[in-house]
Amino acid sequence: MDDLRETDQDDTPTVRTLRERFPEGILSTTIVRHETTVLVPASEIVRVCRHLKEDPDLRYDFLSDLTAVDRFRDRPRFELVYHLYSLQFKRRIRLKIQLEEGEPAFSVTSVWGTANWHEREVYDMFGIAFEGHPDLRRILMPEGWEGHPLRKDYPVQASPKWWEEGEAR
Amino acid sequence: MTQARVMTINMGPQHPSTHGVLRLVLELDGERVVRCIPHIGYLHTGIEKIAESKRYQLVIPITDRMDYLAPLSNNLAYVLAVEKLLGIEVPRRAEVIRVMLTELTRIGSHLVWLGTHAIDIGAMSVFLYAFREREQIQDMYEQVAGARMMSSYFRVGGLFADLPEGFEKRVRSFVASFPARLDEYEDLLTSNPIWIQRTKGVGVIKPEDAVDLGLSGPSLRACGIPWDIRKSHPYSGYEQYAFEVSRATHGDAYDRYLCRIFEMRQSVAIVRQTLERLPDGPIAVQDPKLTPPPKPLVKTSMEALIHHFLLWSEGFRVPAGEVYQTIESPKGEYGVYLVSDGSNRPYRVHFRTPSFVNLQALPRMVEGQLVADVVAIIGSIDIVLGEVDR
Numbered sequence: 001m002d003d004l005r006e007t008d009q010d011d012t013p014t015v016r017t018l019r020e021r022f023p024e025g026i027l028s029t030t031i032v033r034h035e036t037t038v039l040v041p042a043s044e045i046v047r048v049c050r051h052l053k054e055d056p057d058l059r060y061d062f063l064s065d066l067t068a069v070d071r072f073r074d075r076p077r078f079e080l081v082y083h084l085y086s087l088q089f090k091r092r093i094r095l096k097i098q099l100e101e102g103e104p105a106f107s108v109t110s111v112w113g114t115a116n117w118h119e120r121e122v123y124d125m126f127g128i129a130f131e132g133h134p135d136l137r138r139i140l141m142p143e144g145w146e147g148h149p150l151r152k153d154y155p156v157q158a159s160p161k162w163w164e165e166g167e168a169r
Numbered sequence: 170m171t172q173a174r175v176m177t178i179n180m181g182p183q184h185p186s187t188h189g190v191l192r193l194v195l196e197l198d199g200e201r202v203v204r205c206i207p208h209i210g211y212l213h214t215g216i217e218k219i220a221e222s223k224r225y226q227l228v229i230p231i232t233d234r235m236d237y238l239a240p241l242s243n244n245l246a247y248v249l250a251v252e253k254l255l256g257i258e259v260p261r262r263a264e265v266i267r268v269m270l271t272e273l274t275r276i277g278s279h280l281v282w283l284g285t286h287a288i289d290i291g292a293m294s295v296f297l298y299a300f301r302e303r304e305q306i307q308d309m310y311e312q313v314a315g316a317r318m319m320s321s322y323f324r325v326g327g328l329f330a331d332l333p334e335g336f337e338k339r340v341r342s343f344v345a346s347f348p349a350r351l352d353e354y355e356d357l358l359t360s361n362p363i364w365i366q367r368t369k370g371v372g373v374i375k376p377e378d379a380v381d382l383g384l385s386g387p388s389l390r391a392c393g394i395p396w397d398i399r400k401s402h403p404y405s406g407y408e409q410y411a412f413e414v415s416r417a418t419h420g421d422a423y424d425r426y427l428c429r430i431f432e433m434r435q436s437v438a439i440v441r442q443t444l445e446r447l448p449d450g451p452i453a454v455q456d457p458k459l460t461p462p463p464k465p466l467v468k469t470s471m472e473a474l475i476h477h478f479l480l481w482s483e484g485f486r487v488p489a490g491e492v493y494q495t496i497e498s499p500k501g502e503y504g505v506y507l508v509s510d511g512s513n514r515p516y517r518v519h520f521r522t523p524s525f526v527n528l529q530a531l532p533r534m535v536e537g538q539l540v541a542d543v544v545a546i547i548g549s550i551d552i553v554l555g556e557v558d559r
Contacts, residue, residue: 032490033253061380064495065504065521081506083493083521087380087394090401094493114383117529125217140210140558149218150517156222 012036014093017058022051035094042097042105045080046132049095049111052084060084060093063108066118068126072152076100078128082108099128107133125150174198182211186289186544189554191528193543200539205532209525212558220518224484225251226325228515233319235522236556239278241270241310242498244323247518249404250494250505251325254487257459262450263327264406269340269443270313270322271405271496272436276347277306278499278551279429283354286426286548290367295357302350305343312336325485326460327453341444344437351433358426368423372534372546375420382530386501386523387428388550392420398497410439422549429551459485484513500524500551524556 015029015036025048027039040048052060065083082095099105107130108115119130120139127148130136138145147154176197182190190211196204216235220228232247233240245267252259259267284299307317312333314320322329358364374384376392389396397414399407415431417424453460461480462473489511495504501523508517527550534546 033256033492035492037491063383064502065493065506065519067506067519067521069508069517081519083504083506087396092402092493112383113378113381114526114529117525138210140213142210149215154218156218 014052014058014060014091017055018048018052021055022048025051035092037094037096039096039098042099042103045082045095045097046106046108046111049082049084049108052093052095053111058086059088060086060091062087063112063114063118064092066108066115066122068122068128068150070126070150070152076103078126080105080122080128104129104131106131109133124148127151175203180543182208187547187554188285188552189557191547191552191554191557193531195535195540195543197540200541202535202538202540202543205535205543207528207531209528209554209557212554214559216559217518217520220515222514224513225487225515226480226484228518229324230319230321232520233321234555235520235559236278236498236500236503236524236553237318238281238553239274239499240318240320241267241274241322242278242496242503243520244321245271245405246494246496246498246503246505246520248323248325249496250492250507251487253492253494254490254507254509255325255459256488257326257454257456259327259454260451261406261448263452265443265447266328266332266452267323267405268407268410269440269447270309272439272443273306273309273340273343275436275499276433277303279433280306282429282499282548282551283426286545286551287358287364289544289548290364292358292361292364295354298350298354298357302347309336309339309343312339324453324460326456327451331452337444337447340440344440344444347437348434351430355430359430365423367542367545368426368549369421370419371422371538371542372549373419373421374530374534378533379420379530382533383526384501384530385526386497386499386551387415387425387432388501388527388530390415391417391424391428393418398495398502402495404494404496410442412436412439422545425549425551486511486513487515495521498523500553500556501527520559522556522559524552524554525559528552528557 019026025040025044030037052058062085064085067081069079071077076098078099080097084093105128107119119133122128123136124138124141125148178195180195181187181192192208194206195202216231219231229244232243235243280299280303284296287295310320311317314322376394379389379392395414395416400414412435415428417427457476462476466473467477487509489509491508493506495502503523504521506519507515510516535543
């Protein structure tokens with residue numbers, strides 16, 4: 001249980017390089033269970049991602065995953081979580097940005113093509129809009145669905161009335 | 170002028186060669202695909218939402234239902250994530266059994282892929298042979314877990330039960346006979362002119378596009394990028410096994426076929442090594458707050474009874490924090506992002522499923538190809554819609 005403590009150290013090569021070359025891109029760093037999390041200002045996310053991808057000493061060329069967490073009742077309410085991987089250096093890093101309810105995020109589809117569907121899923125499940133996304137529509141839920149199922153204030157066992165009544169839409 | 174020549178047709182969701190409920194809107198110019206727009210979500214079951222209301226141990230059965238052809242790989246990724254957050258290590262015997270069964274799962278999953286991919290292209294007999302061998306693996310699941318498909322055999326902290334008697338013998342005879350079976354499949358396909366015509370140069374994707382689109386697993390390795398999480402970030406003791414990572418160069422359907430055949434051979438090698446080094450010992454961590462006490466003890470010891478009651482009524486608590494655990498599932502990078510708030514239920518679980526991400530590469534593979542090749546290409550990226558839609 002020893003390495004569960006949160007440290008504010010920057011002893012990973014990635015964080016050191018990022019801090020040197022992109023100081024305005026880091027709000028804070030935590031390392032838990034050998035996993036590095038960097039909190040990034042929401043306005044800087046696209047530039048930080050592009051830097052992480054293109055810097056020859058970092059080369060985070062693979063976007064593993066992009067998802068969101070609803071910190072319901074906290075402000076800001078949403079966290080967007082990016083898991084990046086460097087195929088060359090075999091390193092992982094987690095980026096996070098925080099968003100208020102209704103605040104759009106900037107799309108990273110221009111950096112990684114794979115972000116397209118991930119961002120559509122986040123939009124579908126959490127109702128977070130992405131500026132600069134080429135094709136932002138629901139992906140898993142039917143078109144015209146009301147609400148965003150993975151929000152914490154969306155009930156687990158409930159569906160919209162029109163769905164239960166079998167009304168065609 | 171061009172506008173008038175393009176015809177839009179709908180393929181799926183009820184179409185046998187989409188391997189589930191995938192719907193594609195294809196824009197065709199004659200027989201050429203101009204544009205392909207996948208529509209998914211027909212099998213969405215809200216797994217991530219349901220998981221938030223279940224205790225940690227009770228999430229395991231719903232992970233089976235994502236990639237239902239490789240249930241134990243899904244189980245493994247999830248239990249490893251919880252164990253990482255708990256900061257525990259499972260006993261050696263449990264670890265080796267986990268590796269043995271997930272490698273058998275890989276073979277089983279690749280066999281279904283091989284059979285269905287071949288039948289899509291018109292090779293009927295391969296399907297029957299592949300399912301004959303897969304049946305043996307399903308029987309093994311049944312023997313260890315009691316279920317053929319939704320096995321849920323792994324638990325946080327170890328395994329559900331020890332291997333039943335005679336199981337090792339069964340695995341031994343399977344790995345003894347299976348390589349010859351693989352040779353038979355290869356006799357039927359690898360240098361078969363029809364197979365080559367239908368797959369070589371079909372669905373080509375360039376390595377830089379594959380990385381951009383987040384492709385992983387055999388589909389990425391077929392482009393010449395030998396990334397295998399079992400090697401780059403070993404889990405469950407994979408660093409102790411000798412095996413090779415598949416690799417090909419052309420990034421077409423034929424190379425993806427070669428990669429998967431190669432992987433099955435490597436999986437046989439890993440299963441052999443697990444049989445050799447299977448140690449004796451406990452199959453779960455000896456922590457009464459995490460794993461249930463032996464049943465006879467519950468009837469005689471008050472303390473064991475209390476532990477049993479607490480585990481079944483409340484479960485265990487996991488320290489607050491977050492982890493991202495990835496494994497090399499048969500289809501690619503399977504990631505579990507787990508957020509805990511310190512309670513007995515996950516605050517948020519996200520499953521980064523390889524099929525969902527790999528499917529996104531489909532339009533880039535089929536555009537410019539013949540409509541008949543769409544079927545071959547869908548088969549070659551090996552998707553399971555349960556995992557795409559979750």
